[in-house]
Amino acid sequence: MVQTIRIEAEARELAGKGAARATRKQGMVPAVIYGAKEEAILIALDPRDVMKEMHKGGWQSHLYEVAVKGGSTTRTLMRDVQFHPLKDTPLHVDFQRLAPGQLIRVKVPVVFTGEDTNTGVKEGGVVNAVYRELEVMTDPDKVPDNFTIDLGDHPIGHSFHWSDVKDQAGAKPVLAGDFVMASIAPPKVVEEEVIVAPVVTAAPAKGKAAKGKK
Structure with a gap:
Protein backbone atom coordinates (compact mmCIF):
# COMPACT_ATOMS: atom_id res chain seq x y z
CA MET A 1 0.00 0.00 0.00
CA LEU A 98 -7.54 14.40 -3.43
CA ALA A 99 -11.24 14.15 -4.19
CA PRO A 100 -13.17 11.02 -3.14
CA GLY A 101 -12.67 8.25 -5.70
CA GLN A 102 -9.94 10.16 -7.51
CA LEU A 103 -7.14 8.10 -9.05
CA ILE A 104 -3.58 9.22 -8.45
CA ARG A 105 -0.57 9.08 -10.75
CA VAL A 106 2.36 7.41 -8.99
CA LYS A 107 5.56 5.51 -9.75
CA VAL A 108 5.72 1.92 -8.49
CA PRO A 109 9.03 -0.04 -8.28
CA VAL A 110 9.44 -3.12 -10.51
CA VAL A 111 10.96 -6.24 -8.91
CA PHE A 112 12.29 -9.35 -10.69
CA THR A 113 12.37 -12.76 -8.99
CA GLY A 114 13.88 -16.12 -9.95
CA GLU A 115 17.13 -14.71 -11.33
CA ASP A 116 19.18 -17.35 -9.49
CA THR A 117 17.33 -20.25 -11.14
CA ASN A 118 16.58 -18.77 -14.57
CA THR A 119 18.01 -20.79 -17.48
CA GLY A 120 18.99 -17.77 -19.56
CA VAL A 121 20.87 -16.16 -16.67
CA LYS A 122 22.68 -19.44 -15.93
CA GLU A 123 23.84 -19.51 -19.55
CA GLY A 124 25.39 -16.08 -19.13
CA GLY A 125 22.40 -13.92 -20.02
CA VAL A 126 21.70 -10.62 -18.30
CA VAL A 127 18.34 -9.25 -17.12
CA ASN A 128 17.87 -6.06 -19.11
CA ALA A 129 15.23 -4.05 -17.24
CA VAL A 130 13.50 -1.46 -19.41
CA TYR A 131 11.68 -0.11 -16.33
CA ARG A 132 12.90 -0.17 -12.74
CA GLU A 133 9.76 1.72 -11.78
CA LEU A 134 6.50 2.17 -13.63
CA GLU A 135 4.16 5.17 -13.68
CA VAL A 136 0.51 4.18 -13.26
CA MET A 137 -2.93 5.55 -12.42
CA THR A 138 -4.38 3.85 -9.36
CA ASP A 139 -6.65 4.08 -6.33
CA PRO A 140 -4.64 5.75 -3.52
CA ASP A 141 -5.77 3.01 -1.14
CA LYS A 142 -4.63 0.20 -3.42
CA VAL A 143 -1.15 1.24 -4.54
CA PRO A 144 1.08 -1.87 -4.42
CA ASP A 145 4.53 -1.83 -2.84
CA ASN A 146 5.92 -3.08 -6.16
CA PHE A 147 5.14 -4.89 -9.40
CA THR A 148 6.69 -8.37 -9.49
CA ILE A 149 7.80 -10.31 -12.56
CA ASP A 150 8.96 -13.92 -12.20
CA LEU A 151 11.75 -14.72 -14.67
CA GLY A 152 10.70 -18.38 -14.61
CA ASP A 153 12.66 -20.77 -16.83
CA HIS A 154 12.83 -18.56 -19.90
CA PRO A 155 15.90 -18.60 -22.19
CA ILE A 156 18.12 -15.83 -23.50
CA GLY A 157 16.16 -13.55 -25.83
CA HIS A 158 12.85 -13.83 -23.97
CA SER A 159 10.93 -10.60 -23.29
CA PHE A 160 8.61 -9.82 -20.37
CA HIS A 161 5.55 -7.61 -20.81
CA TRP A 162 3.09 -5.76 -18.58
CA SER A 163 0.83 -8.83 -18.79
CA ASP A 164 3.58 -10.83 -17.01
CA VAL A 165 3.17 -8.80 -13.80
CA LYS A 166 1.84 -11.16 -11.13
CA ASP A 167 -0.53 -8.74 -9.39
CA GLN A 168 -1.42 -5.52 -11.17
CA ALA A 169 -3.65 -4.43 -8.25
CA GLY A 170 -6.07 -2.73 -10.64
CA ALA A 171 -3.44 -0.18 -11.68
CA LYS A 172 -3.47 1.24 -15.21
CA PRO A 173 -0.09 2.12 -16.75
CA VAL A 174 0.33 5.52 -18.33
CA LEU A 175 1.84 3.69 -21.32
CA ALA A 176 -0.58 2.02 -23.72
CA GLY A 177 -0.62 -1.63 -24.81
CA ASP A 178 1.20 -4.70 -23.54
CA PHE A 179 4.61 -3.04 -23.59
CA VAL A 180 7.97 -4.72 -22.88
CA MET A 181 9.25 -4.28 -19.32
CA ALA A 182 12.41 -6.40 -19.48
CA SER A 183 14.29 -9.05 -21.44
CA ILE A 184 17.03 -11.62 -20.95
CA ALA A 185 19.83 -10.25 -23.07
CA PRO A 186 22.77 -12.31 -24.37
CA PRO A 187 26.14 -11.85 -22.65
CA LYS A 188 28.34 -9.08 -23.95
CA VAL A 189 31.26 -10.31 -26.03
CA VAL A 190 34.40 -8.29 -25.50
CA GLU A 191 36.53 -8.33 -28.62
CA GLU A 192 40.25 -8.45 -27.94
CA GLU A 193 42.24 -5.88 -29.83
CA VAL A 194 44.95 -7.52 -31.93
CA ILE A 195 48.02 -5.38 -32.28
CA VAL A 196 49.96 -6.07 -35.49
CA ALA A 197 53.62 -5.08 -35.28
CA PRO A 198 54.91 -3.20 -38.34
CA VAL A 199 57.32 -5.11 -40.61
CA VAL A 200 60.75 -3.53 -40.59
CA THR A 201 63.00 -4.21 -43.62
CA ALA A 202 66.71 -4.01 -42.92
CA ALA A 203 68.76 -1.76 -45.19
CA PRO A 204 71.45 -3.53 -47.32
CA ALA A 205 75.02 -3.37 -46.08
CA LYS A 206 77.23 -0.71 -47.62
CA GLY A 207 79.80 -3.22 -48.88
CA LYS A 208 77.25 -5.28 -50.77
CA ALA A 209 75.70 -2.17 -52.29
CA ALA A 210 79.12 -1.08 -53.58
CA LYS A 211 79.76 -4.50 -55.22
CA GLY A 212 76.43 -4.32 -56.91
CA LYS A 213 77.32 -1.05 -58.56
CA LYS A 214 80.48 -2.52 -60.01
Missing part, protein backbone atom coordinates in the same frame (compact mmCIF):
# COMPACT_ATOMS: atom_id res chain seq x y z
CA VAL A 2 1.08 3.58 -0.58
CA GLN A 3 2.64 5.24 2.44
CA THR A 4 0.53 7.87 4.20
CA ILE A 5 2.42 10.55 6.10
CA ARG A 6 0.98 13.13 8.47
CA ILE A 7 2.53 16.58 8.23
CA GLU A 8 1.71 19.49 10.55
CA ALA A 9 1.02 22.95 9.15
CA GLU A 10 -0.03 26.41 10.22
CA ALA A 11 -2.62 28.52 8.42
CA ARG A 12 -1.55 31.76 6.73
CA GLU A 13 -3.94 34.42 5.53
CA LEU A 14 -2.19 36.48 2.87
CA ALA A 15 -1.12 35.39 -0.61
CA GLY A 16 1.54 36.91 -2.86
CA LYS A 17 5.31 37.24 -2.96
CA GLY A 18 5.47 39.72 -0.10
CA ALA A 19 3.48 37.45 2.21
CA ALA A 20 5.61 34.46 1.18
CA ARG A 21 8.81 36.37 2.02
CA ALA A 22 7.38 37.31 5.39
CA THR A 23 6.60 33.64 6.08
CA ARG A 24 10.20 32.67 5.24
CA LYS A 25 11.56 35.38 7.55
CA GLN A 26 9.63 33.68 10.33
CA GLY A 27 11.54 30.47 9.60
CA MET A 28 8.65 28.72 7.85
CA VAL A 29 8.05 27.51 4.29
CA PRO A 30 4.98 28.88 2.49
CA ALA A 31 2.77 26.25 0.86
CA VAL A 32 -0.65 25.83 -0.73
CA ILE A 33 -3.27 23.07 -0.95
CA TYR A 34 -5.33 23.21 -4.16
CA GLY A 35 -7.59 21.06 -6.34
CA ALA A 36 -10.81 19.00 -6.19
CA LYS A 37 -12.80 22.12 -7.19
CA GLU A 38 -12.37 23.60 -3.71
CA GLU A 39 -10.87 26.86 -2.53
CA ALA A 40 -7.09 26.87 -2.09
CA ILE A 41 -5.74 26.76 1.46
CA LEU A 42 -2.63 28.80 2.29
CA ILE A 43 -0.37 27.14 4.85
CA ALA A 44 3.13 27.33 6.33
CA LEU A 45 5.39 24.35 7.06
CA ASP A 46 8.40 23.64 9.23
CA PRO A 47 11.35 23.42 6.78
CA ARG A 48 12.71 20.43 8.72
CA ASP A 49 9.56 18.46 7.89
CA VAL A 50 9.95 19.30 4.21
CA MET A 51 13.63 18.31 4.07
CA LYS A 52 12.88 15.10 5.94
CA GLU A 53 10.56 14.05 3.11
CA MET A 54 13.08 15.12 0.45
CA HIS A 55 15.79 12.96 2.00
CA LYS A 56 13.48 9.93 2.14
CA GLY A 57 12.98 9.90 -1.61
CA GLY A 58 9.80 8.78 -3.36
CA TRP A 59 7.85 11.72 -1.97
CA GLN A 60 5.84 12.05 -5.20
CA SER A 61 4.33 8.61 -4.55
CA HIS A 62 3.36 9.23 -0.92
CA LEU A 63 0.04 10.39 0.45
CA TYR A 64 0.18 13.33 2.86
CA GLU A 65 -2.44 14.12 5.46
CA VAL A 66 -1.82 17.83 5.99
CA ALA A 67 -3.13 18.79 9.43
CA VAL A 68 -3.65 22.54 9.76
CA LYS A 69 -3.36 23.75 13.34
CA GLY A 70 -6.83 24.70 14.57
CA GLY A 71 -8.35 23.57 11.26
CA SER A 72 -9.02 20.50 9.17
CA THR A 73 -6.88 17.62 7.87
CA THR A 74 -6.65 17.28 4.10
CA ARG A 75 -5.57 14.25 2.11
CA THR A 76 -3.07 15.33 -0.52
CA LEU A 77 -0.18 14.55 -2.84
CA MET A 78 2.96 16.67 -2.73
CA ARG A 79 3.27 17.86 -6.32
CA ASP A 80 6.10 20.39 -6.37
CA VAL A 81 8.86 21.73 -4.14
CA GLN A 82 10.77 24.87 -5.12
CA PHE A 83 14.30 25.35 -3.78
CA HIS A 84 16.60 28.32 -3.38
CA PRO A 85 19.12 28.20 -6.26
CA LEU A 86 22.14 28.75 -3.98
CA LYS A 87 21.20 27.69 -0.45
CA ASP A 88 19.28 24.56 -1.52
CA THR A 89 16.56 25.30 1.05
CA PRO A 90 12.82 24.88 0.31
CA LEU A 91 11.04 28.04 -0.83
CA HIS A 92 7.51 26.81 -1.57
CA VAL A 93 5.51 23.56 -1.59
CA ASP A 94 2.43 22.66 -3.66
CA PHE A 95 -0.04 20.04 -2.41
CA GLN A 96 -2.83 18.64 -4.58
CA ARG A 97 -6.04 17.85 -2.72
Whole structure:
Protein backbone atom coordinates (compact mmCIF):
# COMPACT_ATOMS: atom_id res chain seq x y z
CA MET A 1 0.00 0.00 0.00
CA VAL A 2 1.08 3.58 -0.58
CA GLN A 3 2.64 5.24 2.44
CA THR A 4 0.53 7.87 4.20
CA ILE A 5 2.42 10.55 6.10
CA ARG A 6 0.98 13.13 8.47
CA ILE A 7 2.53 16.58 8.23
CA GLU A 8 1.71 19.49 10.55
CA ALA A 9 1.02 22.95 9.15
CA GLU A 10 -0.03 26.41 10.22
CA ALA A 11 -2.62 28.52 8.42
CA ARG A 12 -1.55 31.76 6.73
CA GLU A 13 -3.94 34.42 5.53
CA LEU A 14 -2.19 36.48 2.87
CA ALA A 15 -1.12 35.39 -0.61
CA GLY A 16 1.54 36.91 -2.86
CA LYS A 17 5.31 37.24 -2.96
CA GLY A 18 5.47 39.72 -0.10
CA ALA A 19 3.48 37.45 2.21
CA ALA A 20 5.61 34.46 1.18
CA ARG A 21 8.81 36.37 2.02
CA ALA A 22 7.38 37.31 5.39
CA THR A 23 6.60 33.64 6.08
CA ARG A 24 10.20 32.67 5.24
CA LYS A 25 11.56 35.38 7.55
CA GLN A 26 9.63 33.68 10.33
CA GLY A 27 11.54 30.47 9.60
CA MET A 28 8.65 28.72 7.85
CA VAL A 29 8.05 27.51 4.29
CA PRO A 30 4.98 28.88 2.49
CA ALA A 31 2.77 26.25 0.86
CA VAL A 32 -0.65 25.83 -0.73
CA ILE A 33 -3.27 23.07 -0.95
CA TYR A 34 -5.33 23.21 -4.16
CA GLY A 35 -7.59 21.06 -6.34
CA ALA A 36 -10.81 19.00 -6.19
CA LYS A 37 -12.80 22.12 -7.19
CA GLU A 38 -12.37 23.60 -3.71
CA GLU A 39 -10.87 26.86 -2.53
CA ALA A 40 -7.09 26.87 -2.09
CA ILE A 41 -5.74 26.76 1.46
CA LEU A 42 -2.63 28.80 2.29
CA ILE A 43 -0.37 27.14 4.85
CA ALA A 44 3.13 27.33 6.33
CA LEU A 45 5.39 24.35 7.06
CA ASP A 46 8.40 23.64 9.23
CA PRO A 47 11.35 23.42 6.78
CA ARG A 48 12.71 20.43 8.72
CA ASP A 49 9.56 18.46 7.89
CA VAL A 50 9.95 19.30 4.21
CA MET A 51 13.63 18.31 4.07
CA LYS A 52 12.88 15.10 5.94
CA GLU A 53 10.56 14.05 3.11
CA MET A 54 13.08 15.12 0.45
CA HIS A 55 15.79 12.96 2.00
CA LYS A 56 13.48 9.93 2.14
CA GLY A 57 12.98 9.90 -1.61
CA GLY A 58 9.80 8.78 -3.36
CA TRP A 59 7.85 11.72 -1.97
CA GLN A 60 5.84 12.05 -5.20
CA SER A 61 4.33 8.61 -4.55
CA HIS A 62 3.36 9.23 -0.92
CA LEU A 63 0.04 10.39 0.45
CA TYR A 64 0.18 13.33 2.86
CA GLU A 65 -2.44 14.12 5.46
CA VAL A 66 -1.82 17.83 5.99
CA ALA A 67 -3.13 18.79 9.43
CA VAL A 68 -3.65 22.54 9.76
CA LYS A 69 -3.36 23.75 13.34
CA GLY A 70 -6.83 24.70 14.57
CA GLY A 71 -8.35 23.57 11.26
CA SER A 72 -9.02 20.50 9.17
CA THR A 73 -6.88 17.62 7.87
CA THR A 74 -6.65 17.28 4.10
CA ARG A 75 -5.57 14.25 2.11
CA THR A 76 -3.07 15.33 -0.52
CA LEU A 77 -0.18 14.55 -2.84
CA MET A 78 2.96 16.67 -2.73
CA ARG A 79 3.27 17.86 -6.32
CA ASP A 80 6.10 20.39 -6.37
CA VAL A 81 8.86 21.73 -4.14
CA GLN A 82 10.77 24.87 -5.12
CA PHE A 83 14.30 25.35 -3.78
CA HIS A 84 16.60 28.32 -3.38
CA PRO A 85 19.12 28.20 -6.26
CA LEU A 86 22.14 28.75 -3.98
CA LYS A 87 21.20 27.69 -0.45
CA ASP A 88 19.28 24.56 -1.52
CA THR A 89 16.56 25.30 1.05
CA PRO A 90 12.82 24.88 0.31
CA LEU A 91 11.04 28.04 -0.83
CA HIS A 92 7.51 26.81 -1.57
CA VAL A 93 5.51 23.56 -1.59
CA ASP A 94 2.43 22.66 -3.66
CA PHE A 95 -0.04 20.04 -2.41
CA GLN A 96 -2.83 18.64 -4.58
CA ARG A 97 -6.04 17.85 -2.72
CA LEU A 98 -7.54 14.40 -3.43
CA ALA A 99 -11.24 14.15 -4.19
CA PRO A 100 -13.17 11.02 -3.14
CA GLY A 101 -12.67 8.25 -5.70
CA GLN A 102 -9.94 10.16 -7.51
CA LEU A 103 -7.14 8.10 -9.05
CA ILE A 104 -3.58 9.22 -8.45
CA ARG A 105 -0.57 9.08 -10.75
CA VAL A 106 2.36 7.41 -8.99
CA LYS A 107 5.56 5.51 -9.75
CA VAL A 108 5.72 1.92 -8.49
CA PRO A 109 9.03 -0.04 -8.28
CA VAL A 110 9.44 -3.12 -10.51
CA VAL A 111 10.96 -6.24 -8.91
CA PHE A 112 12.29 -9.35 -10.69
CA THR A 113 12.37 -12.76 -8.99
CA GLY A 114 13.88 -16.12 -9.95
CA GLU A 115 17.13 -14.71 -11.33
CA ASP A 116 19.18 -17.35 -9.49
CA THR A 117 17.33 -20.25 -11.14
CA ASN A 118 16.58 -18.77 -14.57
CA THR A 119 18.01 -20.79 -17.48
CA GLY A 120 18.99 -17.77 -19.56
CA VAL A 121 20.87 -16.16 -16.67
CA LYS A 122 22.68 -19.44 -15.93
CA GLU A 123 23.84 -19.51 -19.55
CA GLY A 124 25.39 -16.08 -19.13
CA GLY A 125 22.40 -13.92 -20.02
CA VAL A 126 21.70 -10.62 -18.30
CA VAL A 127 18.34 -9.25 -17.12
CA ASN A 128 17.87 -6.06 -19.11
CA ALA A 129 15.23 -4.05 -17.24
CA VAL A 130 13.50 -1.46 -19.41
CA TYR A 131 11.68 -0.11 -16.33
CA ARG A 132 12.90 -0.17 -12.74
CA GLU A 133 9.76 1.72 -11.78
CA LEU A 134 6.50 2.17 -13.63
CA GLU A 135 4.16 5.17 -13.68
CA VAL A 136 0.51 4.18 -13.26
CA MET A 137 -2.93 5.55 -12.42
CA THR A 138 -4.38 3.85 -9.36
CA ASP A 139 -6.65 4.08 -6.33
CA PRO A 140 -4.64 5.75 -3.52
CA ASP A 141 -5.77 3.01 -1.14
CA LYS A 142 -4.63 0.20 -3.42
CA VAL A 143 -1.15 1.24 -4.54
CA PRO A 144 1.08 -1.87 -4.42
CA ASP A 145 4.53 -1.83 -2.84
CA ASN A 146 5.92 -3.08 -6.16
CA PHE A 147 5.14 -4.89 -9.40
CA THR A 148 6.69 -8.37 -9.49
CA ILE A 149 7.80 -10.31 -12.56
CA ASP A 150 8.96 -13.92 -12.20
CA LEU A 151 11.75 -14.72 -14.67
CA GLY A 152 10.70 -18.38 -14.61
CA ASP A 153 12.66 -20.77 -16.83
CA HIS A 154 12.83 -18.56 -19.90
CA PRO A 155 15.90 -18.60 -22.19
CA ILE A 156 18.12 -15.83 -23.50
CA GLY A 157 16.16 -13.55 -25.83
CA HIS A 158 12.85 -13.83 -23.97
CA SER A 159 10.93 -10.60 -23.29
CA PHE A 160 8.61 -9.82 -20.37
CA HIS A 161 5.55 -7.61 -20.81
CA TRP A 162 3.09 -5.76 -18.58
CA SER A 163 0.83 -8.83 -18.79
CA ASP A 164 3.58 -10.83 -17.01
CA VAL A 165 3.17 -8.80 -13.80
CA LYS A 166 1.84 -11.16 -11.13
CA ASP A 167 -0.53 -8.74 -9.39
CA GLN A 168 -1.42 -5.52 -11.17
CA ALA A 169 -3.65 -4.43 -8.25
CA GLY A 170 -6.07 -2.73 -10.64
CA ALA A 171 -3.44 -0.18 -11.68
CA LYS A 172 -3.47 1.24 -15.21
CA PRO A 173 -0.09 2.12 -16.75
CA VAL A 174 0.33 5.52 -18.33
CA LEU A 175 1.84 3.69 -21.32
CA ALA A 176 -0.58 2.02 -23.72
CA GLY A 177 -0.62 -1.63 -24.81
CA ASP A 178 1.20 -4.70 -23.54
CA PHE A 179 4.61 -3.04 -23.59
CA VAL A 180 7.97 -4.72 -22.88
CA MET A 181 9.25 -4.28 -19.32
CA ALA A 182 12.41 -6.40 -19.48
CA SER A 183 14.29 -9.05 -21.44
CA ILE A 184 17.03 -11.62 -20.95
CA ALA A 185 19.83 -10.25 -23.07
CA PRO A 186 22.77 -12.31 -24.37
CA PRO A 187 26.14 -11.85 -22.65
CA LYS A 188 28.34 -9.08 -23.95
CA VAL A 189 31.26 -10.31 -26.03
CA VAL A 190 34.40 -8.29 -25.50
CA GLU A 191 36.53 -8.33 -28.62
CA GLU A 192 40.25 -8.45 -27.94
CA GLU A 193 42.24 -5.88 -29.83
CA VAL A 194 44.95 -7.52 -31.93
CA ILE A 195 48.02 -5.38 -32.28
CA VAL A 196 49.96 -6.07 -35.49
CA ALA A 197 53.62 -5.08 -35.28
CA PRO A 198 54.91 -3.20 -38.34
CA VAL A 199 57.32 -5.11 -40.61
CA VAL A 200 60.75 -3.53 -40.59
CA THR A 201 63.00 -4.21 -43.62
CA ALA A 202 66.71 -4.01 -42.92
CA ALA A 203 68.76 -1.76 -45.19
CA PRO A 204 71.45 -3.53 -47.32
CA ALA A 205 75.02 -3.37 -46.08
CA LYS A 206 77.23 -0.71 -47.62
CA GLY A 207 79.80 -3.22 -48.88
CA LYS A 208 77.25 -5.28 -50.77
CA ALA A 209 75.70 -2.17 -52.29
CA ALA A 210 79.12 -1.08 -53.58
CA LYS A 211 79.76 -4.50 -55.22
CA GLY A 212 76.43 -4.32 -56.91
CA LYS A 213 77.32 -1.05 -58.56
CA LYS A 214 80.48 -2.52 -60.01
